[in-house]
Amino acid sequence: MALDIRRHAKTDAGARKVIERQCWPGGRTTCPRCGAVKAYALAEGRMRCAACRYTFHALTGRFAGLAGLTPRQWLRLLELFAAEETANAMAATLGVAYNTAYKAASLVRLAILAASFDGLAILRGPLGRELGFSGKTLRPVSADAPLAQVPVFGILERGDMAFVDYLPDMTPEDILHFNLHFSLPLSRLGAIVFSDRYQRYQTLVTCGAEVLTRRFVEVAGRMPAVAPRQEGFWAYARDRLVRFHGVTARKFPLYLKELEFRFNSRDNDILPILLANVCTFVPELA
Template identity: 45%
Template sequence: MQQELETAIPDEIFVDEAAARRYLLKFCWKNHQRFCPRCRSRRNYRLNNGRRRCARCRYTFHDFSGRWINNCNLSCTQWLRLVQLFETETTARTASKELGISYNTAYKAMSTLRFAIVAHALDARQLLGPNSPLGLSLNGRAFQSPSATEEKQVTPVFGIMDRGTWAFVDLIPGFDLETLLHFSLSFQLKTVRLGNVIYTDRYQRYDTLICCVGNDPAADYFRVGPHGLPIDENNPGFWHYVSSRLTKFHGVTPQRFPLYLKELELRYNSRHKDLFPLLTGFLCDFAPEID
C-alpha cells in the first residue's frame, strides 16, 4: 500500500520506537483498519500476545506480516533511519556503522528496499520470481534471496530510454552478453567496457544497452573505456545520472545489477519528490505473491 504523507517528518521517529511504529503503521493500514494479509477479510481479533487472528481463515498475523519491512529484524527506528540513509545514497558499510548493526544486516536491509522498489516498477513481473534474472523467490510472501552458489549464471541486458521528463530501464527479453558480443562483432555496434559494466551505442529505440558482467570469458572481447560513445557527450540527462554512478558498482553481480538500475530509474523519475515517504511506503507494502 503506497501512501505518501504530506505532513512534515517528525524528528522523534528516528529516536523513539513508539513514535516510529505509529509513523510506519500509517503506511500499512489505511484508517487503522486491519485485514487479513492472506484472505483480506476484515474480521479478525487480537490475541493475548498482541498478534491478530483472522476469523475467516484462522491465519495469525501481526502488523508487519507479509510486508517487506518484516525482513532483517530491525526495529522501527532502525528501519526509518536506514531509509533516511538510503535516500542520501549512503553505502551499506557506512549505514552499518551509523546504526550499530552488522554489515550483512545493513546490506540485506538495503537489498530489501531495492527489491521493494522493483516490486513497484511497471515491469516488476518480468524481474521478480524464481525464473527471473534476479532469482528472487518467495515462500508465500517471505523474502528469500538466493545464495551466491544458487544464483543463476545469467547476464540480463537492459535498454535505457531517456524521454526528458521520464527515463525507462527495460529488460530486453532474450538478450545476454553473447548477444551484445554478436552485435559488436557482426553489426559493428560500438561498445564500451567500464569495470564490470558494458554499454553500447544507440540500438533501435534505446539510447544504450547495458549489462553487468561477472566471470564470463566473453567479457574479455569488449573494449575497455574511457567513455567514447555519442551518448557520453553533452548528455545532461538520465545517462549522465547513471554513468556518474557506475564506478560505485564494483562487486555487484549480474543478478543484482538490475536492482541498482531500477533504483536509479526511480530516483531520477522522482527527482522532484521527497523520496523518504515514497520509500517508506514501498517498504511497508505487501511483498507480492510470486510463484
C-alpha cells in the same frame, strides 16, 4: 494526513505509528491471510484475525517484514538509503550486523523493482530467482556468485523520464554480434559494458558477461567508443555506478532499477515513496 516520518523516527512508539498508518490506512487492520478486516489487538502491536485466527502485525507478509528490523530501525534505514548511504554506514548507525543492513537494503531495492513498470515480470521470471528472492523469503546469495544467464537491459528515455527495460530475449552475445557485424560502438566501465543507441534504446547495458569482458580489447579496437553524454539517465547512472564499489553481475539488476527510480524521482522527497514500497505486500510469484 501524512506524518512527518523523520520526526516520528526518533521514538519507537512514533515509528510504529508511522508504519501502522502506512500498512493499515484508516486503521483497517486487514488480515494478510484471509483479507478480513476485523481483528483483536494483542500485545506489542500484534493482531488476531476474527475470521481465521491468524496472528499478524503490521509488517506481516510485506517486504519490510522480511528483515528483522524494528519500525524505528526501518525508518532510520530508509532515511540513510534515501541519502545514498552504504550498507556499512547503515550497519554502523543502526548498531546492527553488516549482513542485517545489507539484507534490509536489498529488500528496499526489491520493493523498488516490484513497484517498477516491468518489475513483477522480472521477479516472476528466472532473473527474480537469481536475485535471491523467492516470494516469502530472501535467500541471501553471495554477491560474487555468477548468474546462470547474464541479463541485458535497454535504456529508453522519454522527456524527463527513463525506463530500464529488461530484455529477456537478448543476450550479451547479441551485443557482441551487433558490434562485430553492425558496427554498434561499445564502451566499458569495470564489468559493465554499454552500447551506443540501438533501435529505440539510448543504450544497451549488461554487467559481468564473460564473453564481453574477455573480448573487449579486440572489440574496442574496431569501433569508436560510445560518445560520452553529459546529461540524461546514463550520465546520471554512470557516476553513481562508479561510486558503488565493485558492482557484480548479481547486484547490477537491482542497482540499475534503483537508479531508474532515483532518476525519475530526482525532484521529489523519496522517503515517503520508499516507505510505501517496503510496506507493500510481497507479490505472489507462483
